[in-house]
Amino acid sequence: MNRRSFQPPYYAVIFISQLSDKTDGYAEMAQQMIELAHTMPGFLGFESAREQVGITVSFWRDEASIEHWRKQSQHRQAQKLGREQWYKNFQIHIARVERVKTHPE
Amino acid sequence: MNRRSFQPPYYAVIFISQLSDKTDGYAEMAQQMIELAHTMPGFLGFESAREQVGITVSFWRDEASIEHWRKQSQHRQAQKLGREQWYKNFQIHIARVERVKTHPE
Numbered sequence: 001m002n003r004r005s006f007q008p009p010y011y012a013v014i015f016i017s018q019l020s021d022k023t024d025g026y027a028e029m030a031q032q033m034i035e036l037a038h039t040m041p042g043f044l045g046f047e048s049a050r051e052q053v054g055i056t057v058s059f060w061r062d063e064a065s066i067e068h069w070r071k072q073s074q075h076r077q078a079q080k081l082g083r084e085q086w087y088k089n090f091q092i093h094i095a096r097v098e099r100v101k102t103h104p105e
Numbered sequence: 106m107n108r109r110s111f112q113p114p115y116y117a118v119i120f121i122s123q124l125s126d127k128t129d130g131y132a133e134m135a136q137q138m139i140e141l142a143h144t145m146p147g148f149l150g151f152e153s154a155r156e157q158v159g160i161t162v163s164f165w166r167d168e169a170s171i172e173h174w175r176k177q178s179q180h181r182q183a184q185k186l187g188r189e190q191w192y193k194n195f196q197i198h199i200a201r202v203e204r205v206k207t208h209p210e
């Protein structure tokens with residue numbers, strides 16, 4: 001797990017999804033998008049886990065960074081495939097992180 | 106996955122953790138805490154998944170609801186065991202959800 005030195009406020013994009021049964025190409029694209037996100041301005045960090053649902057949380061400096069990432073052209077293509085094929089359903093919660101606590105401190 | 110009808114603003118508690126190798130009693134307590142959280146005032150929803158890291162996101166009406174849950178006595182005991190035994194490390198991000206998008210809409 002990445003240890004973060006940055007302090008609030010920053011932003012979190014909470015992506016909660018269930019996959020469909022049409023996941024051809026999904027794993028490769030997910031890996032590409034993780035790598036691409038790391039190169040984006042304002043990207044602060046990323047965590048992901050999947051069991052019955054998948055939860056991905058990415059952290060961003062501000063809303064402009066999130067908007068810039070949302071509109072990135074390869075990411076747009078991934079979003080389209082996600083909506084049309086890979087995801088049975090998803091929720092995206094855009095949130096402003098106000099406090100953070102870590103253990104050990 | 107729970108479908109939510111509530112609208113922003115609301116709050117998310119993003120809990121990202123790695124377990125230690127001392128997890129006796131962890132699974133039972135985690136299940137108890139999920140059930141207890143559902144009874145708390147202001148509780149809106151809960152999602153969880155674990156692979157290399159565990160990510161739990163709980164949703165709350167406001168900060169007062171989160172504070173009330175944080176101080177709940179059985180939850181306090183669980184927190185103490187978590188810090189002392191179960192978790193190698195964790196981060197808690199408290200965030201105000203400003204926008205939400207769902208698919209299908």
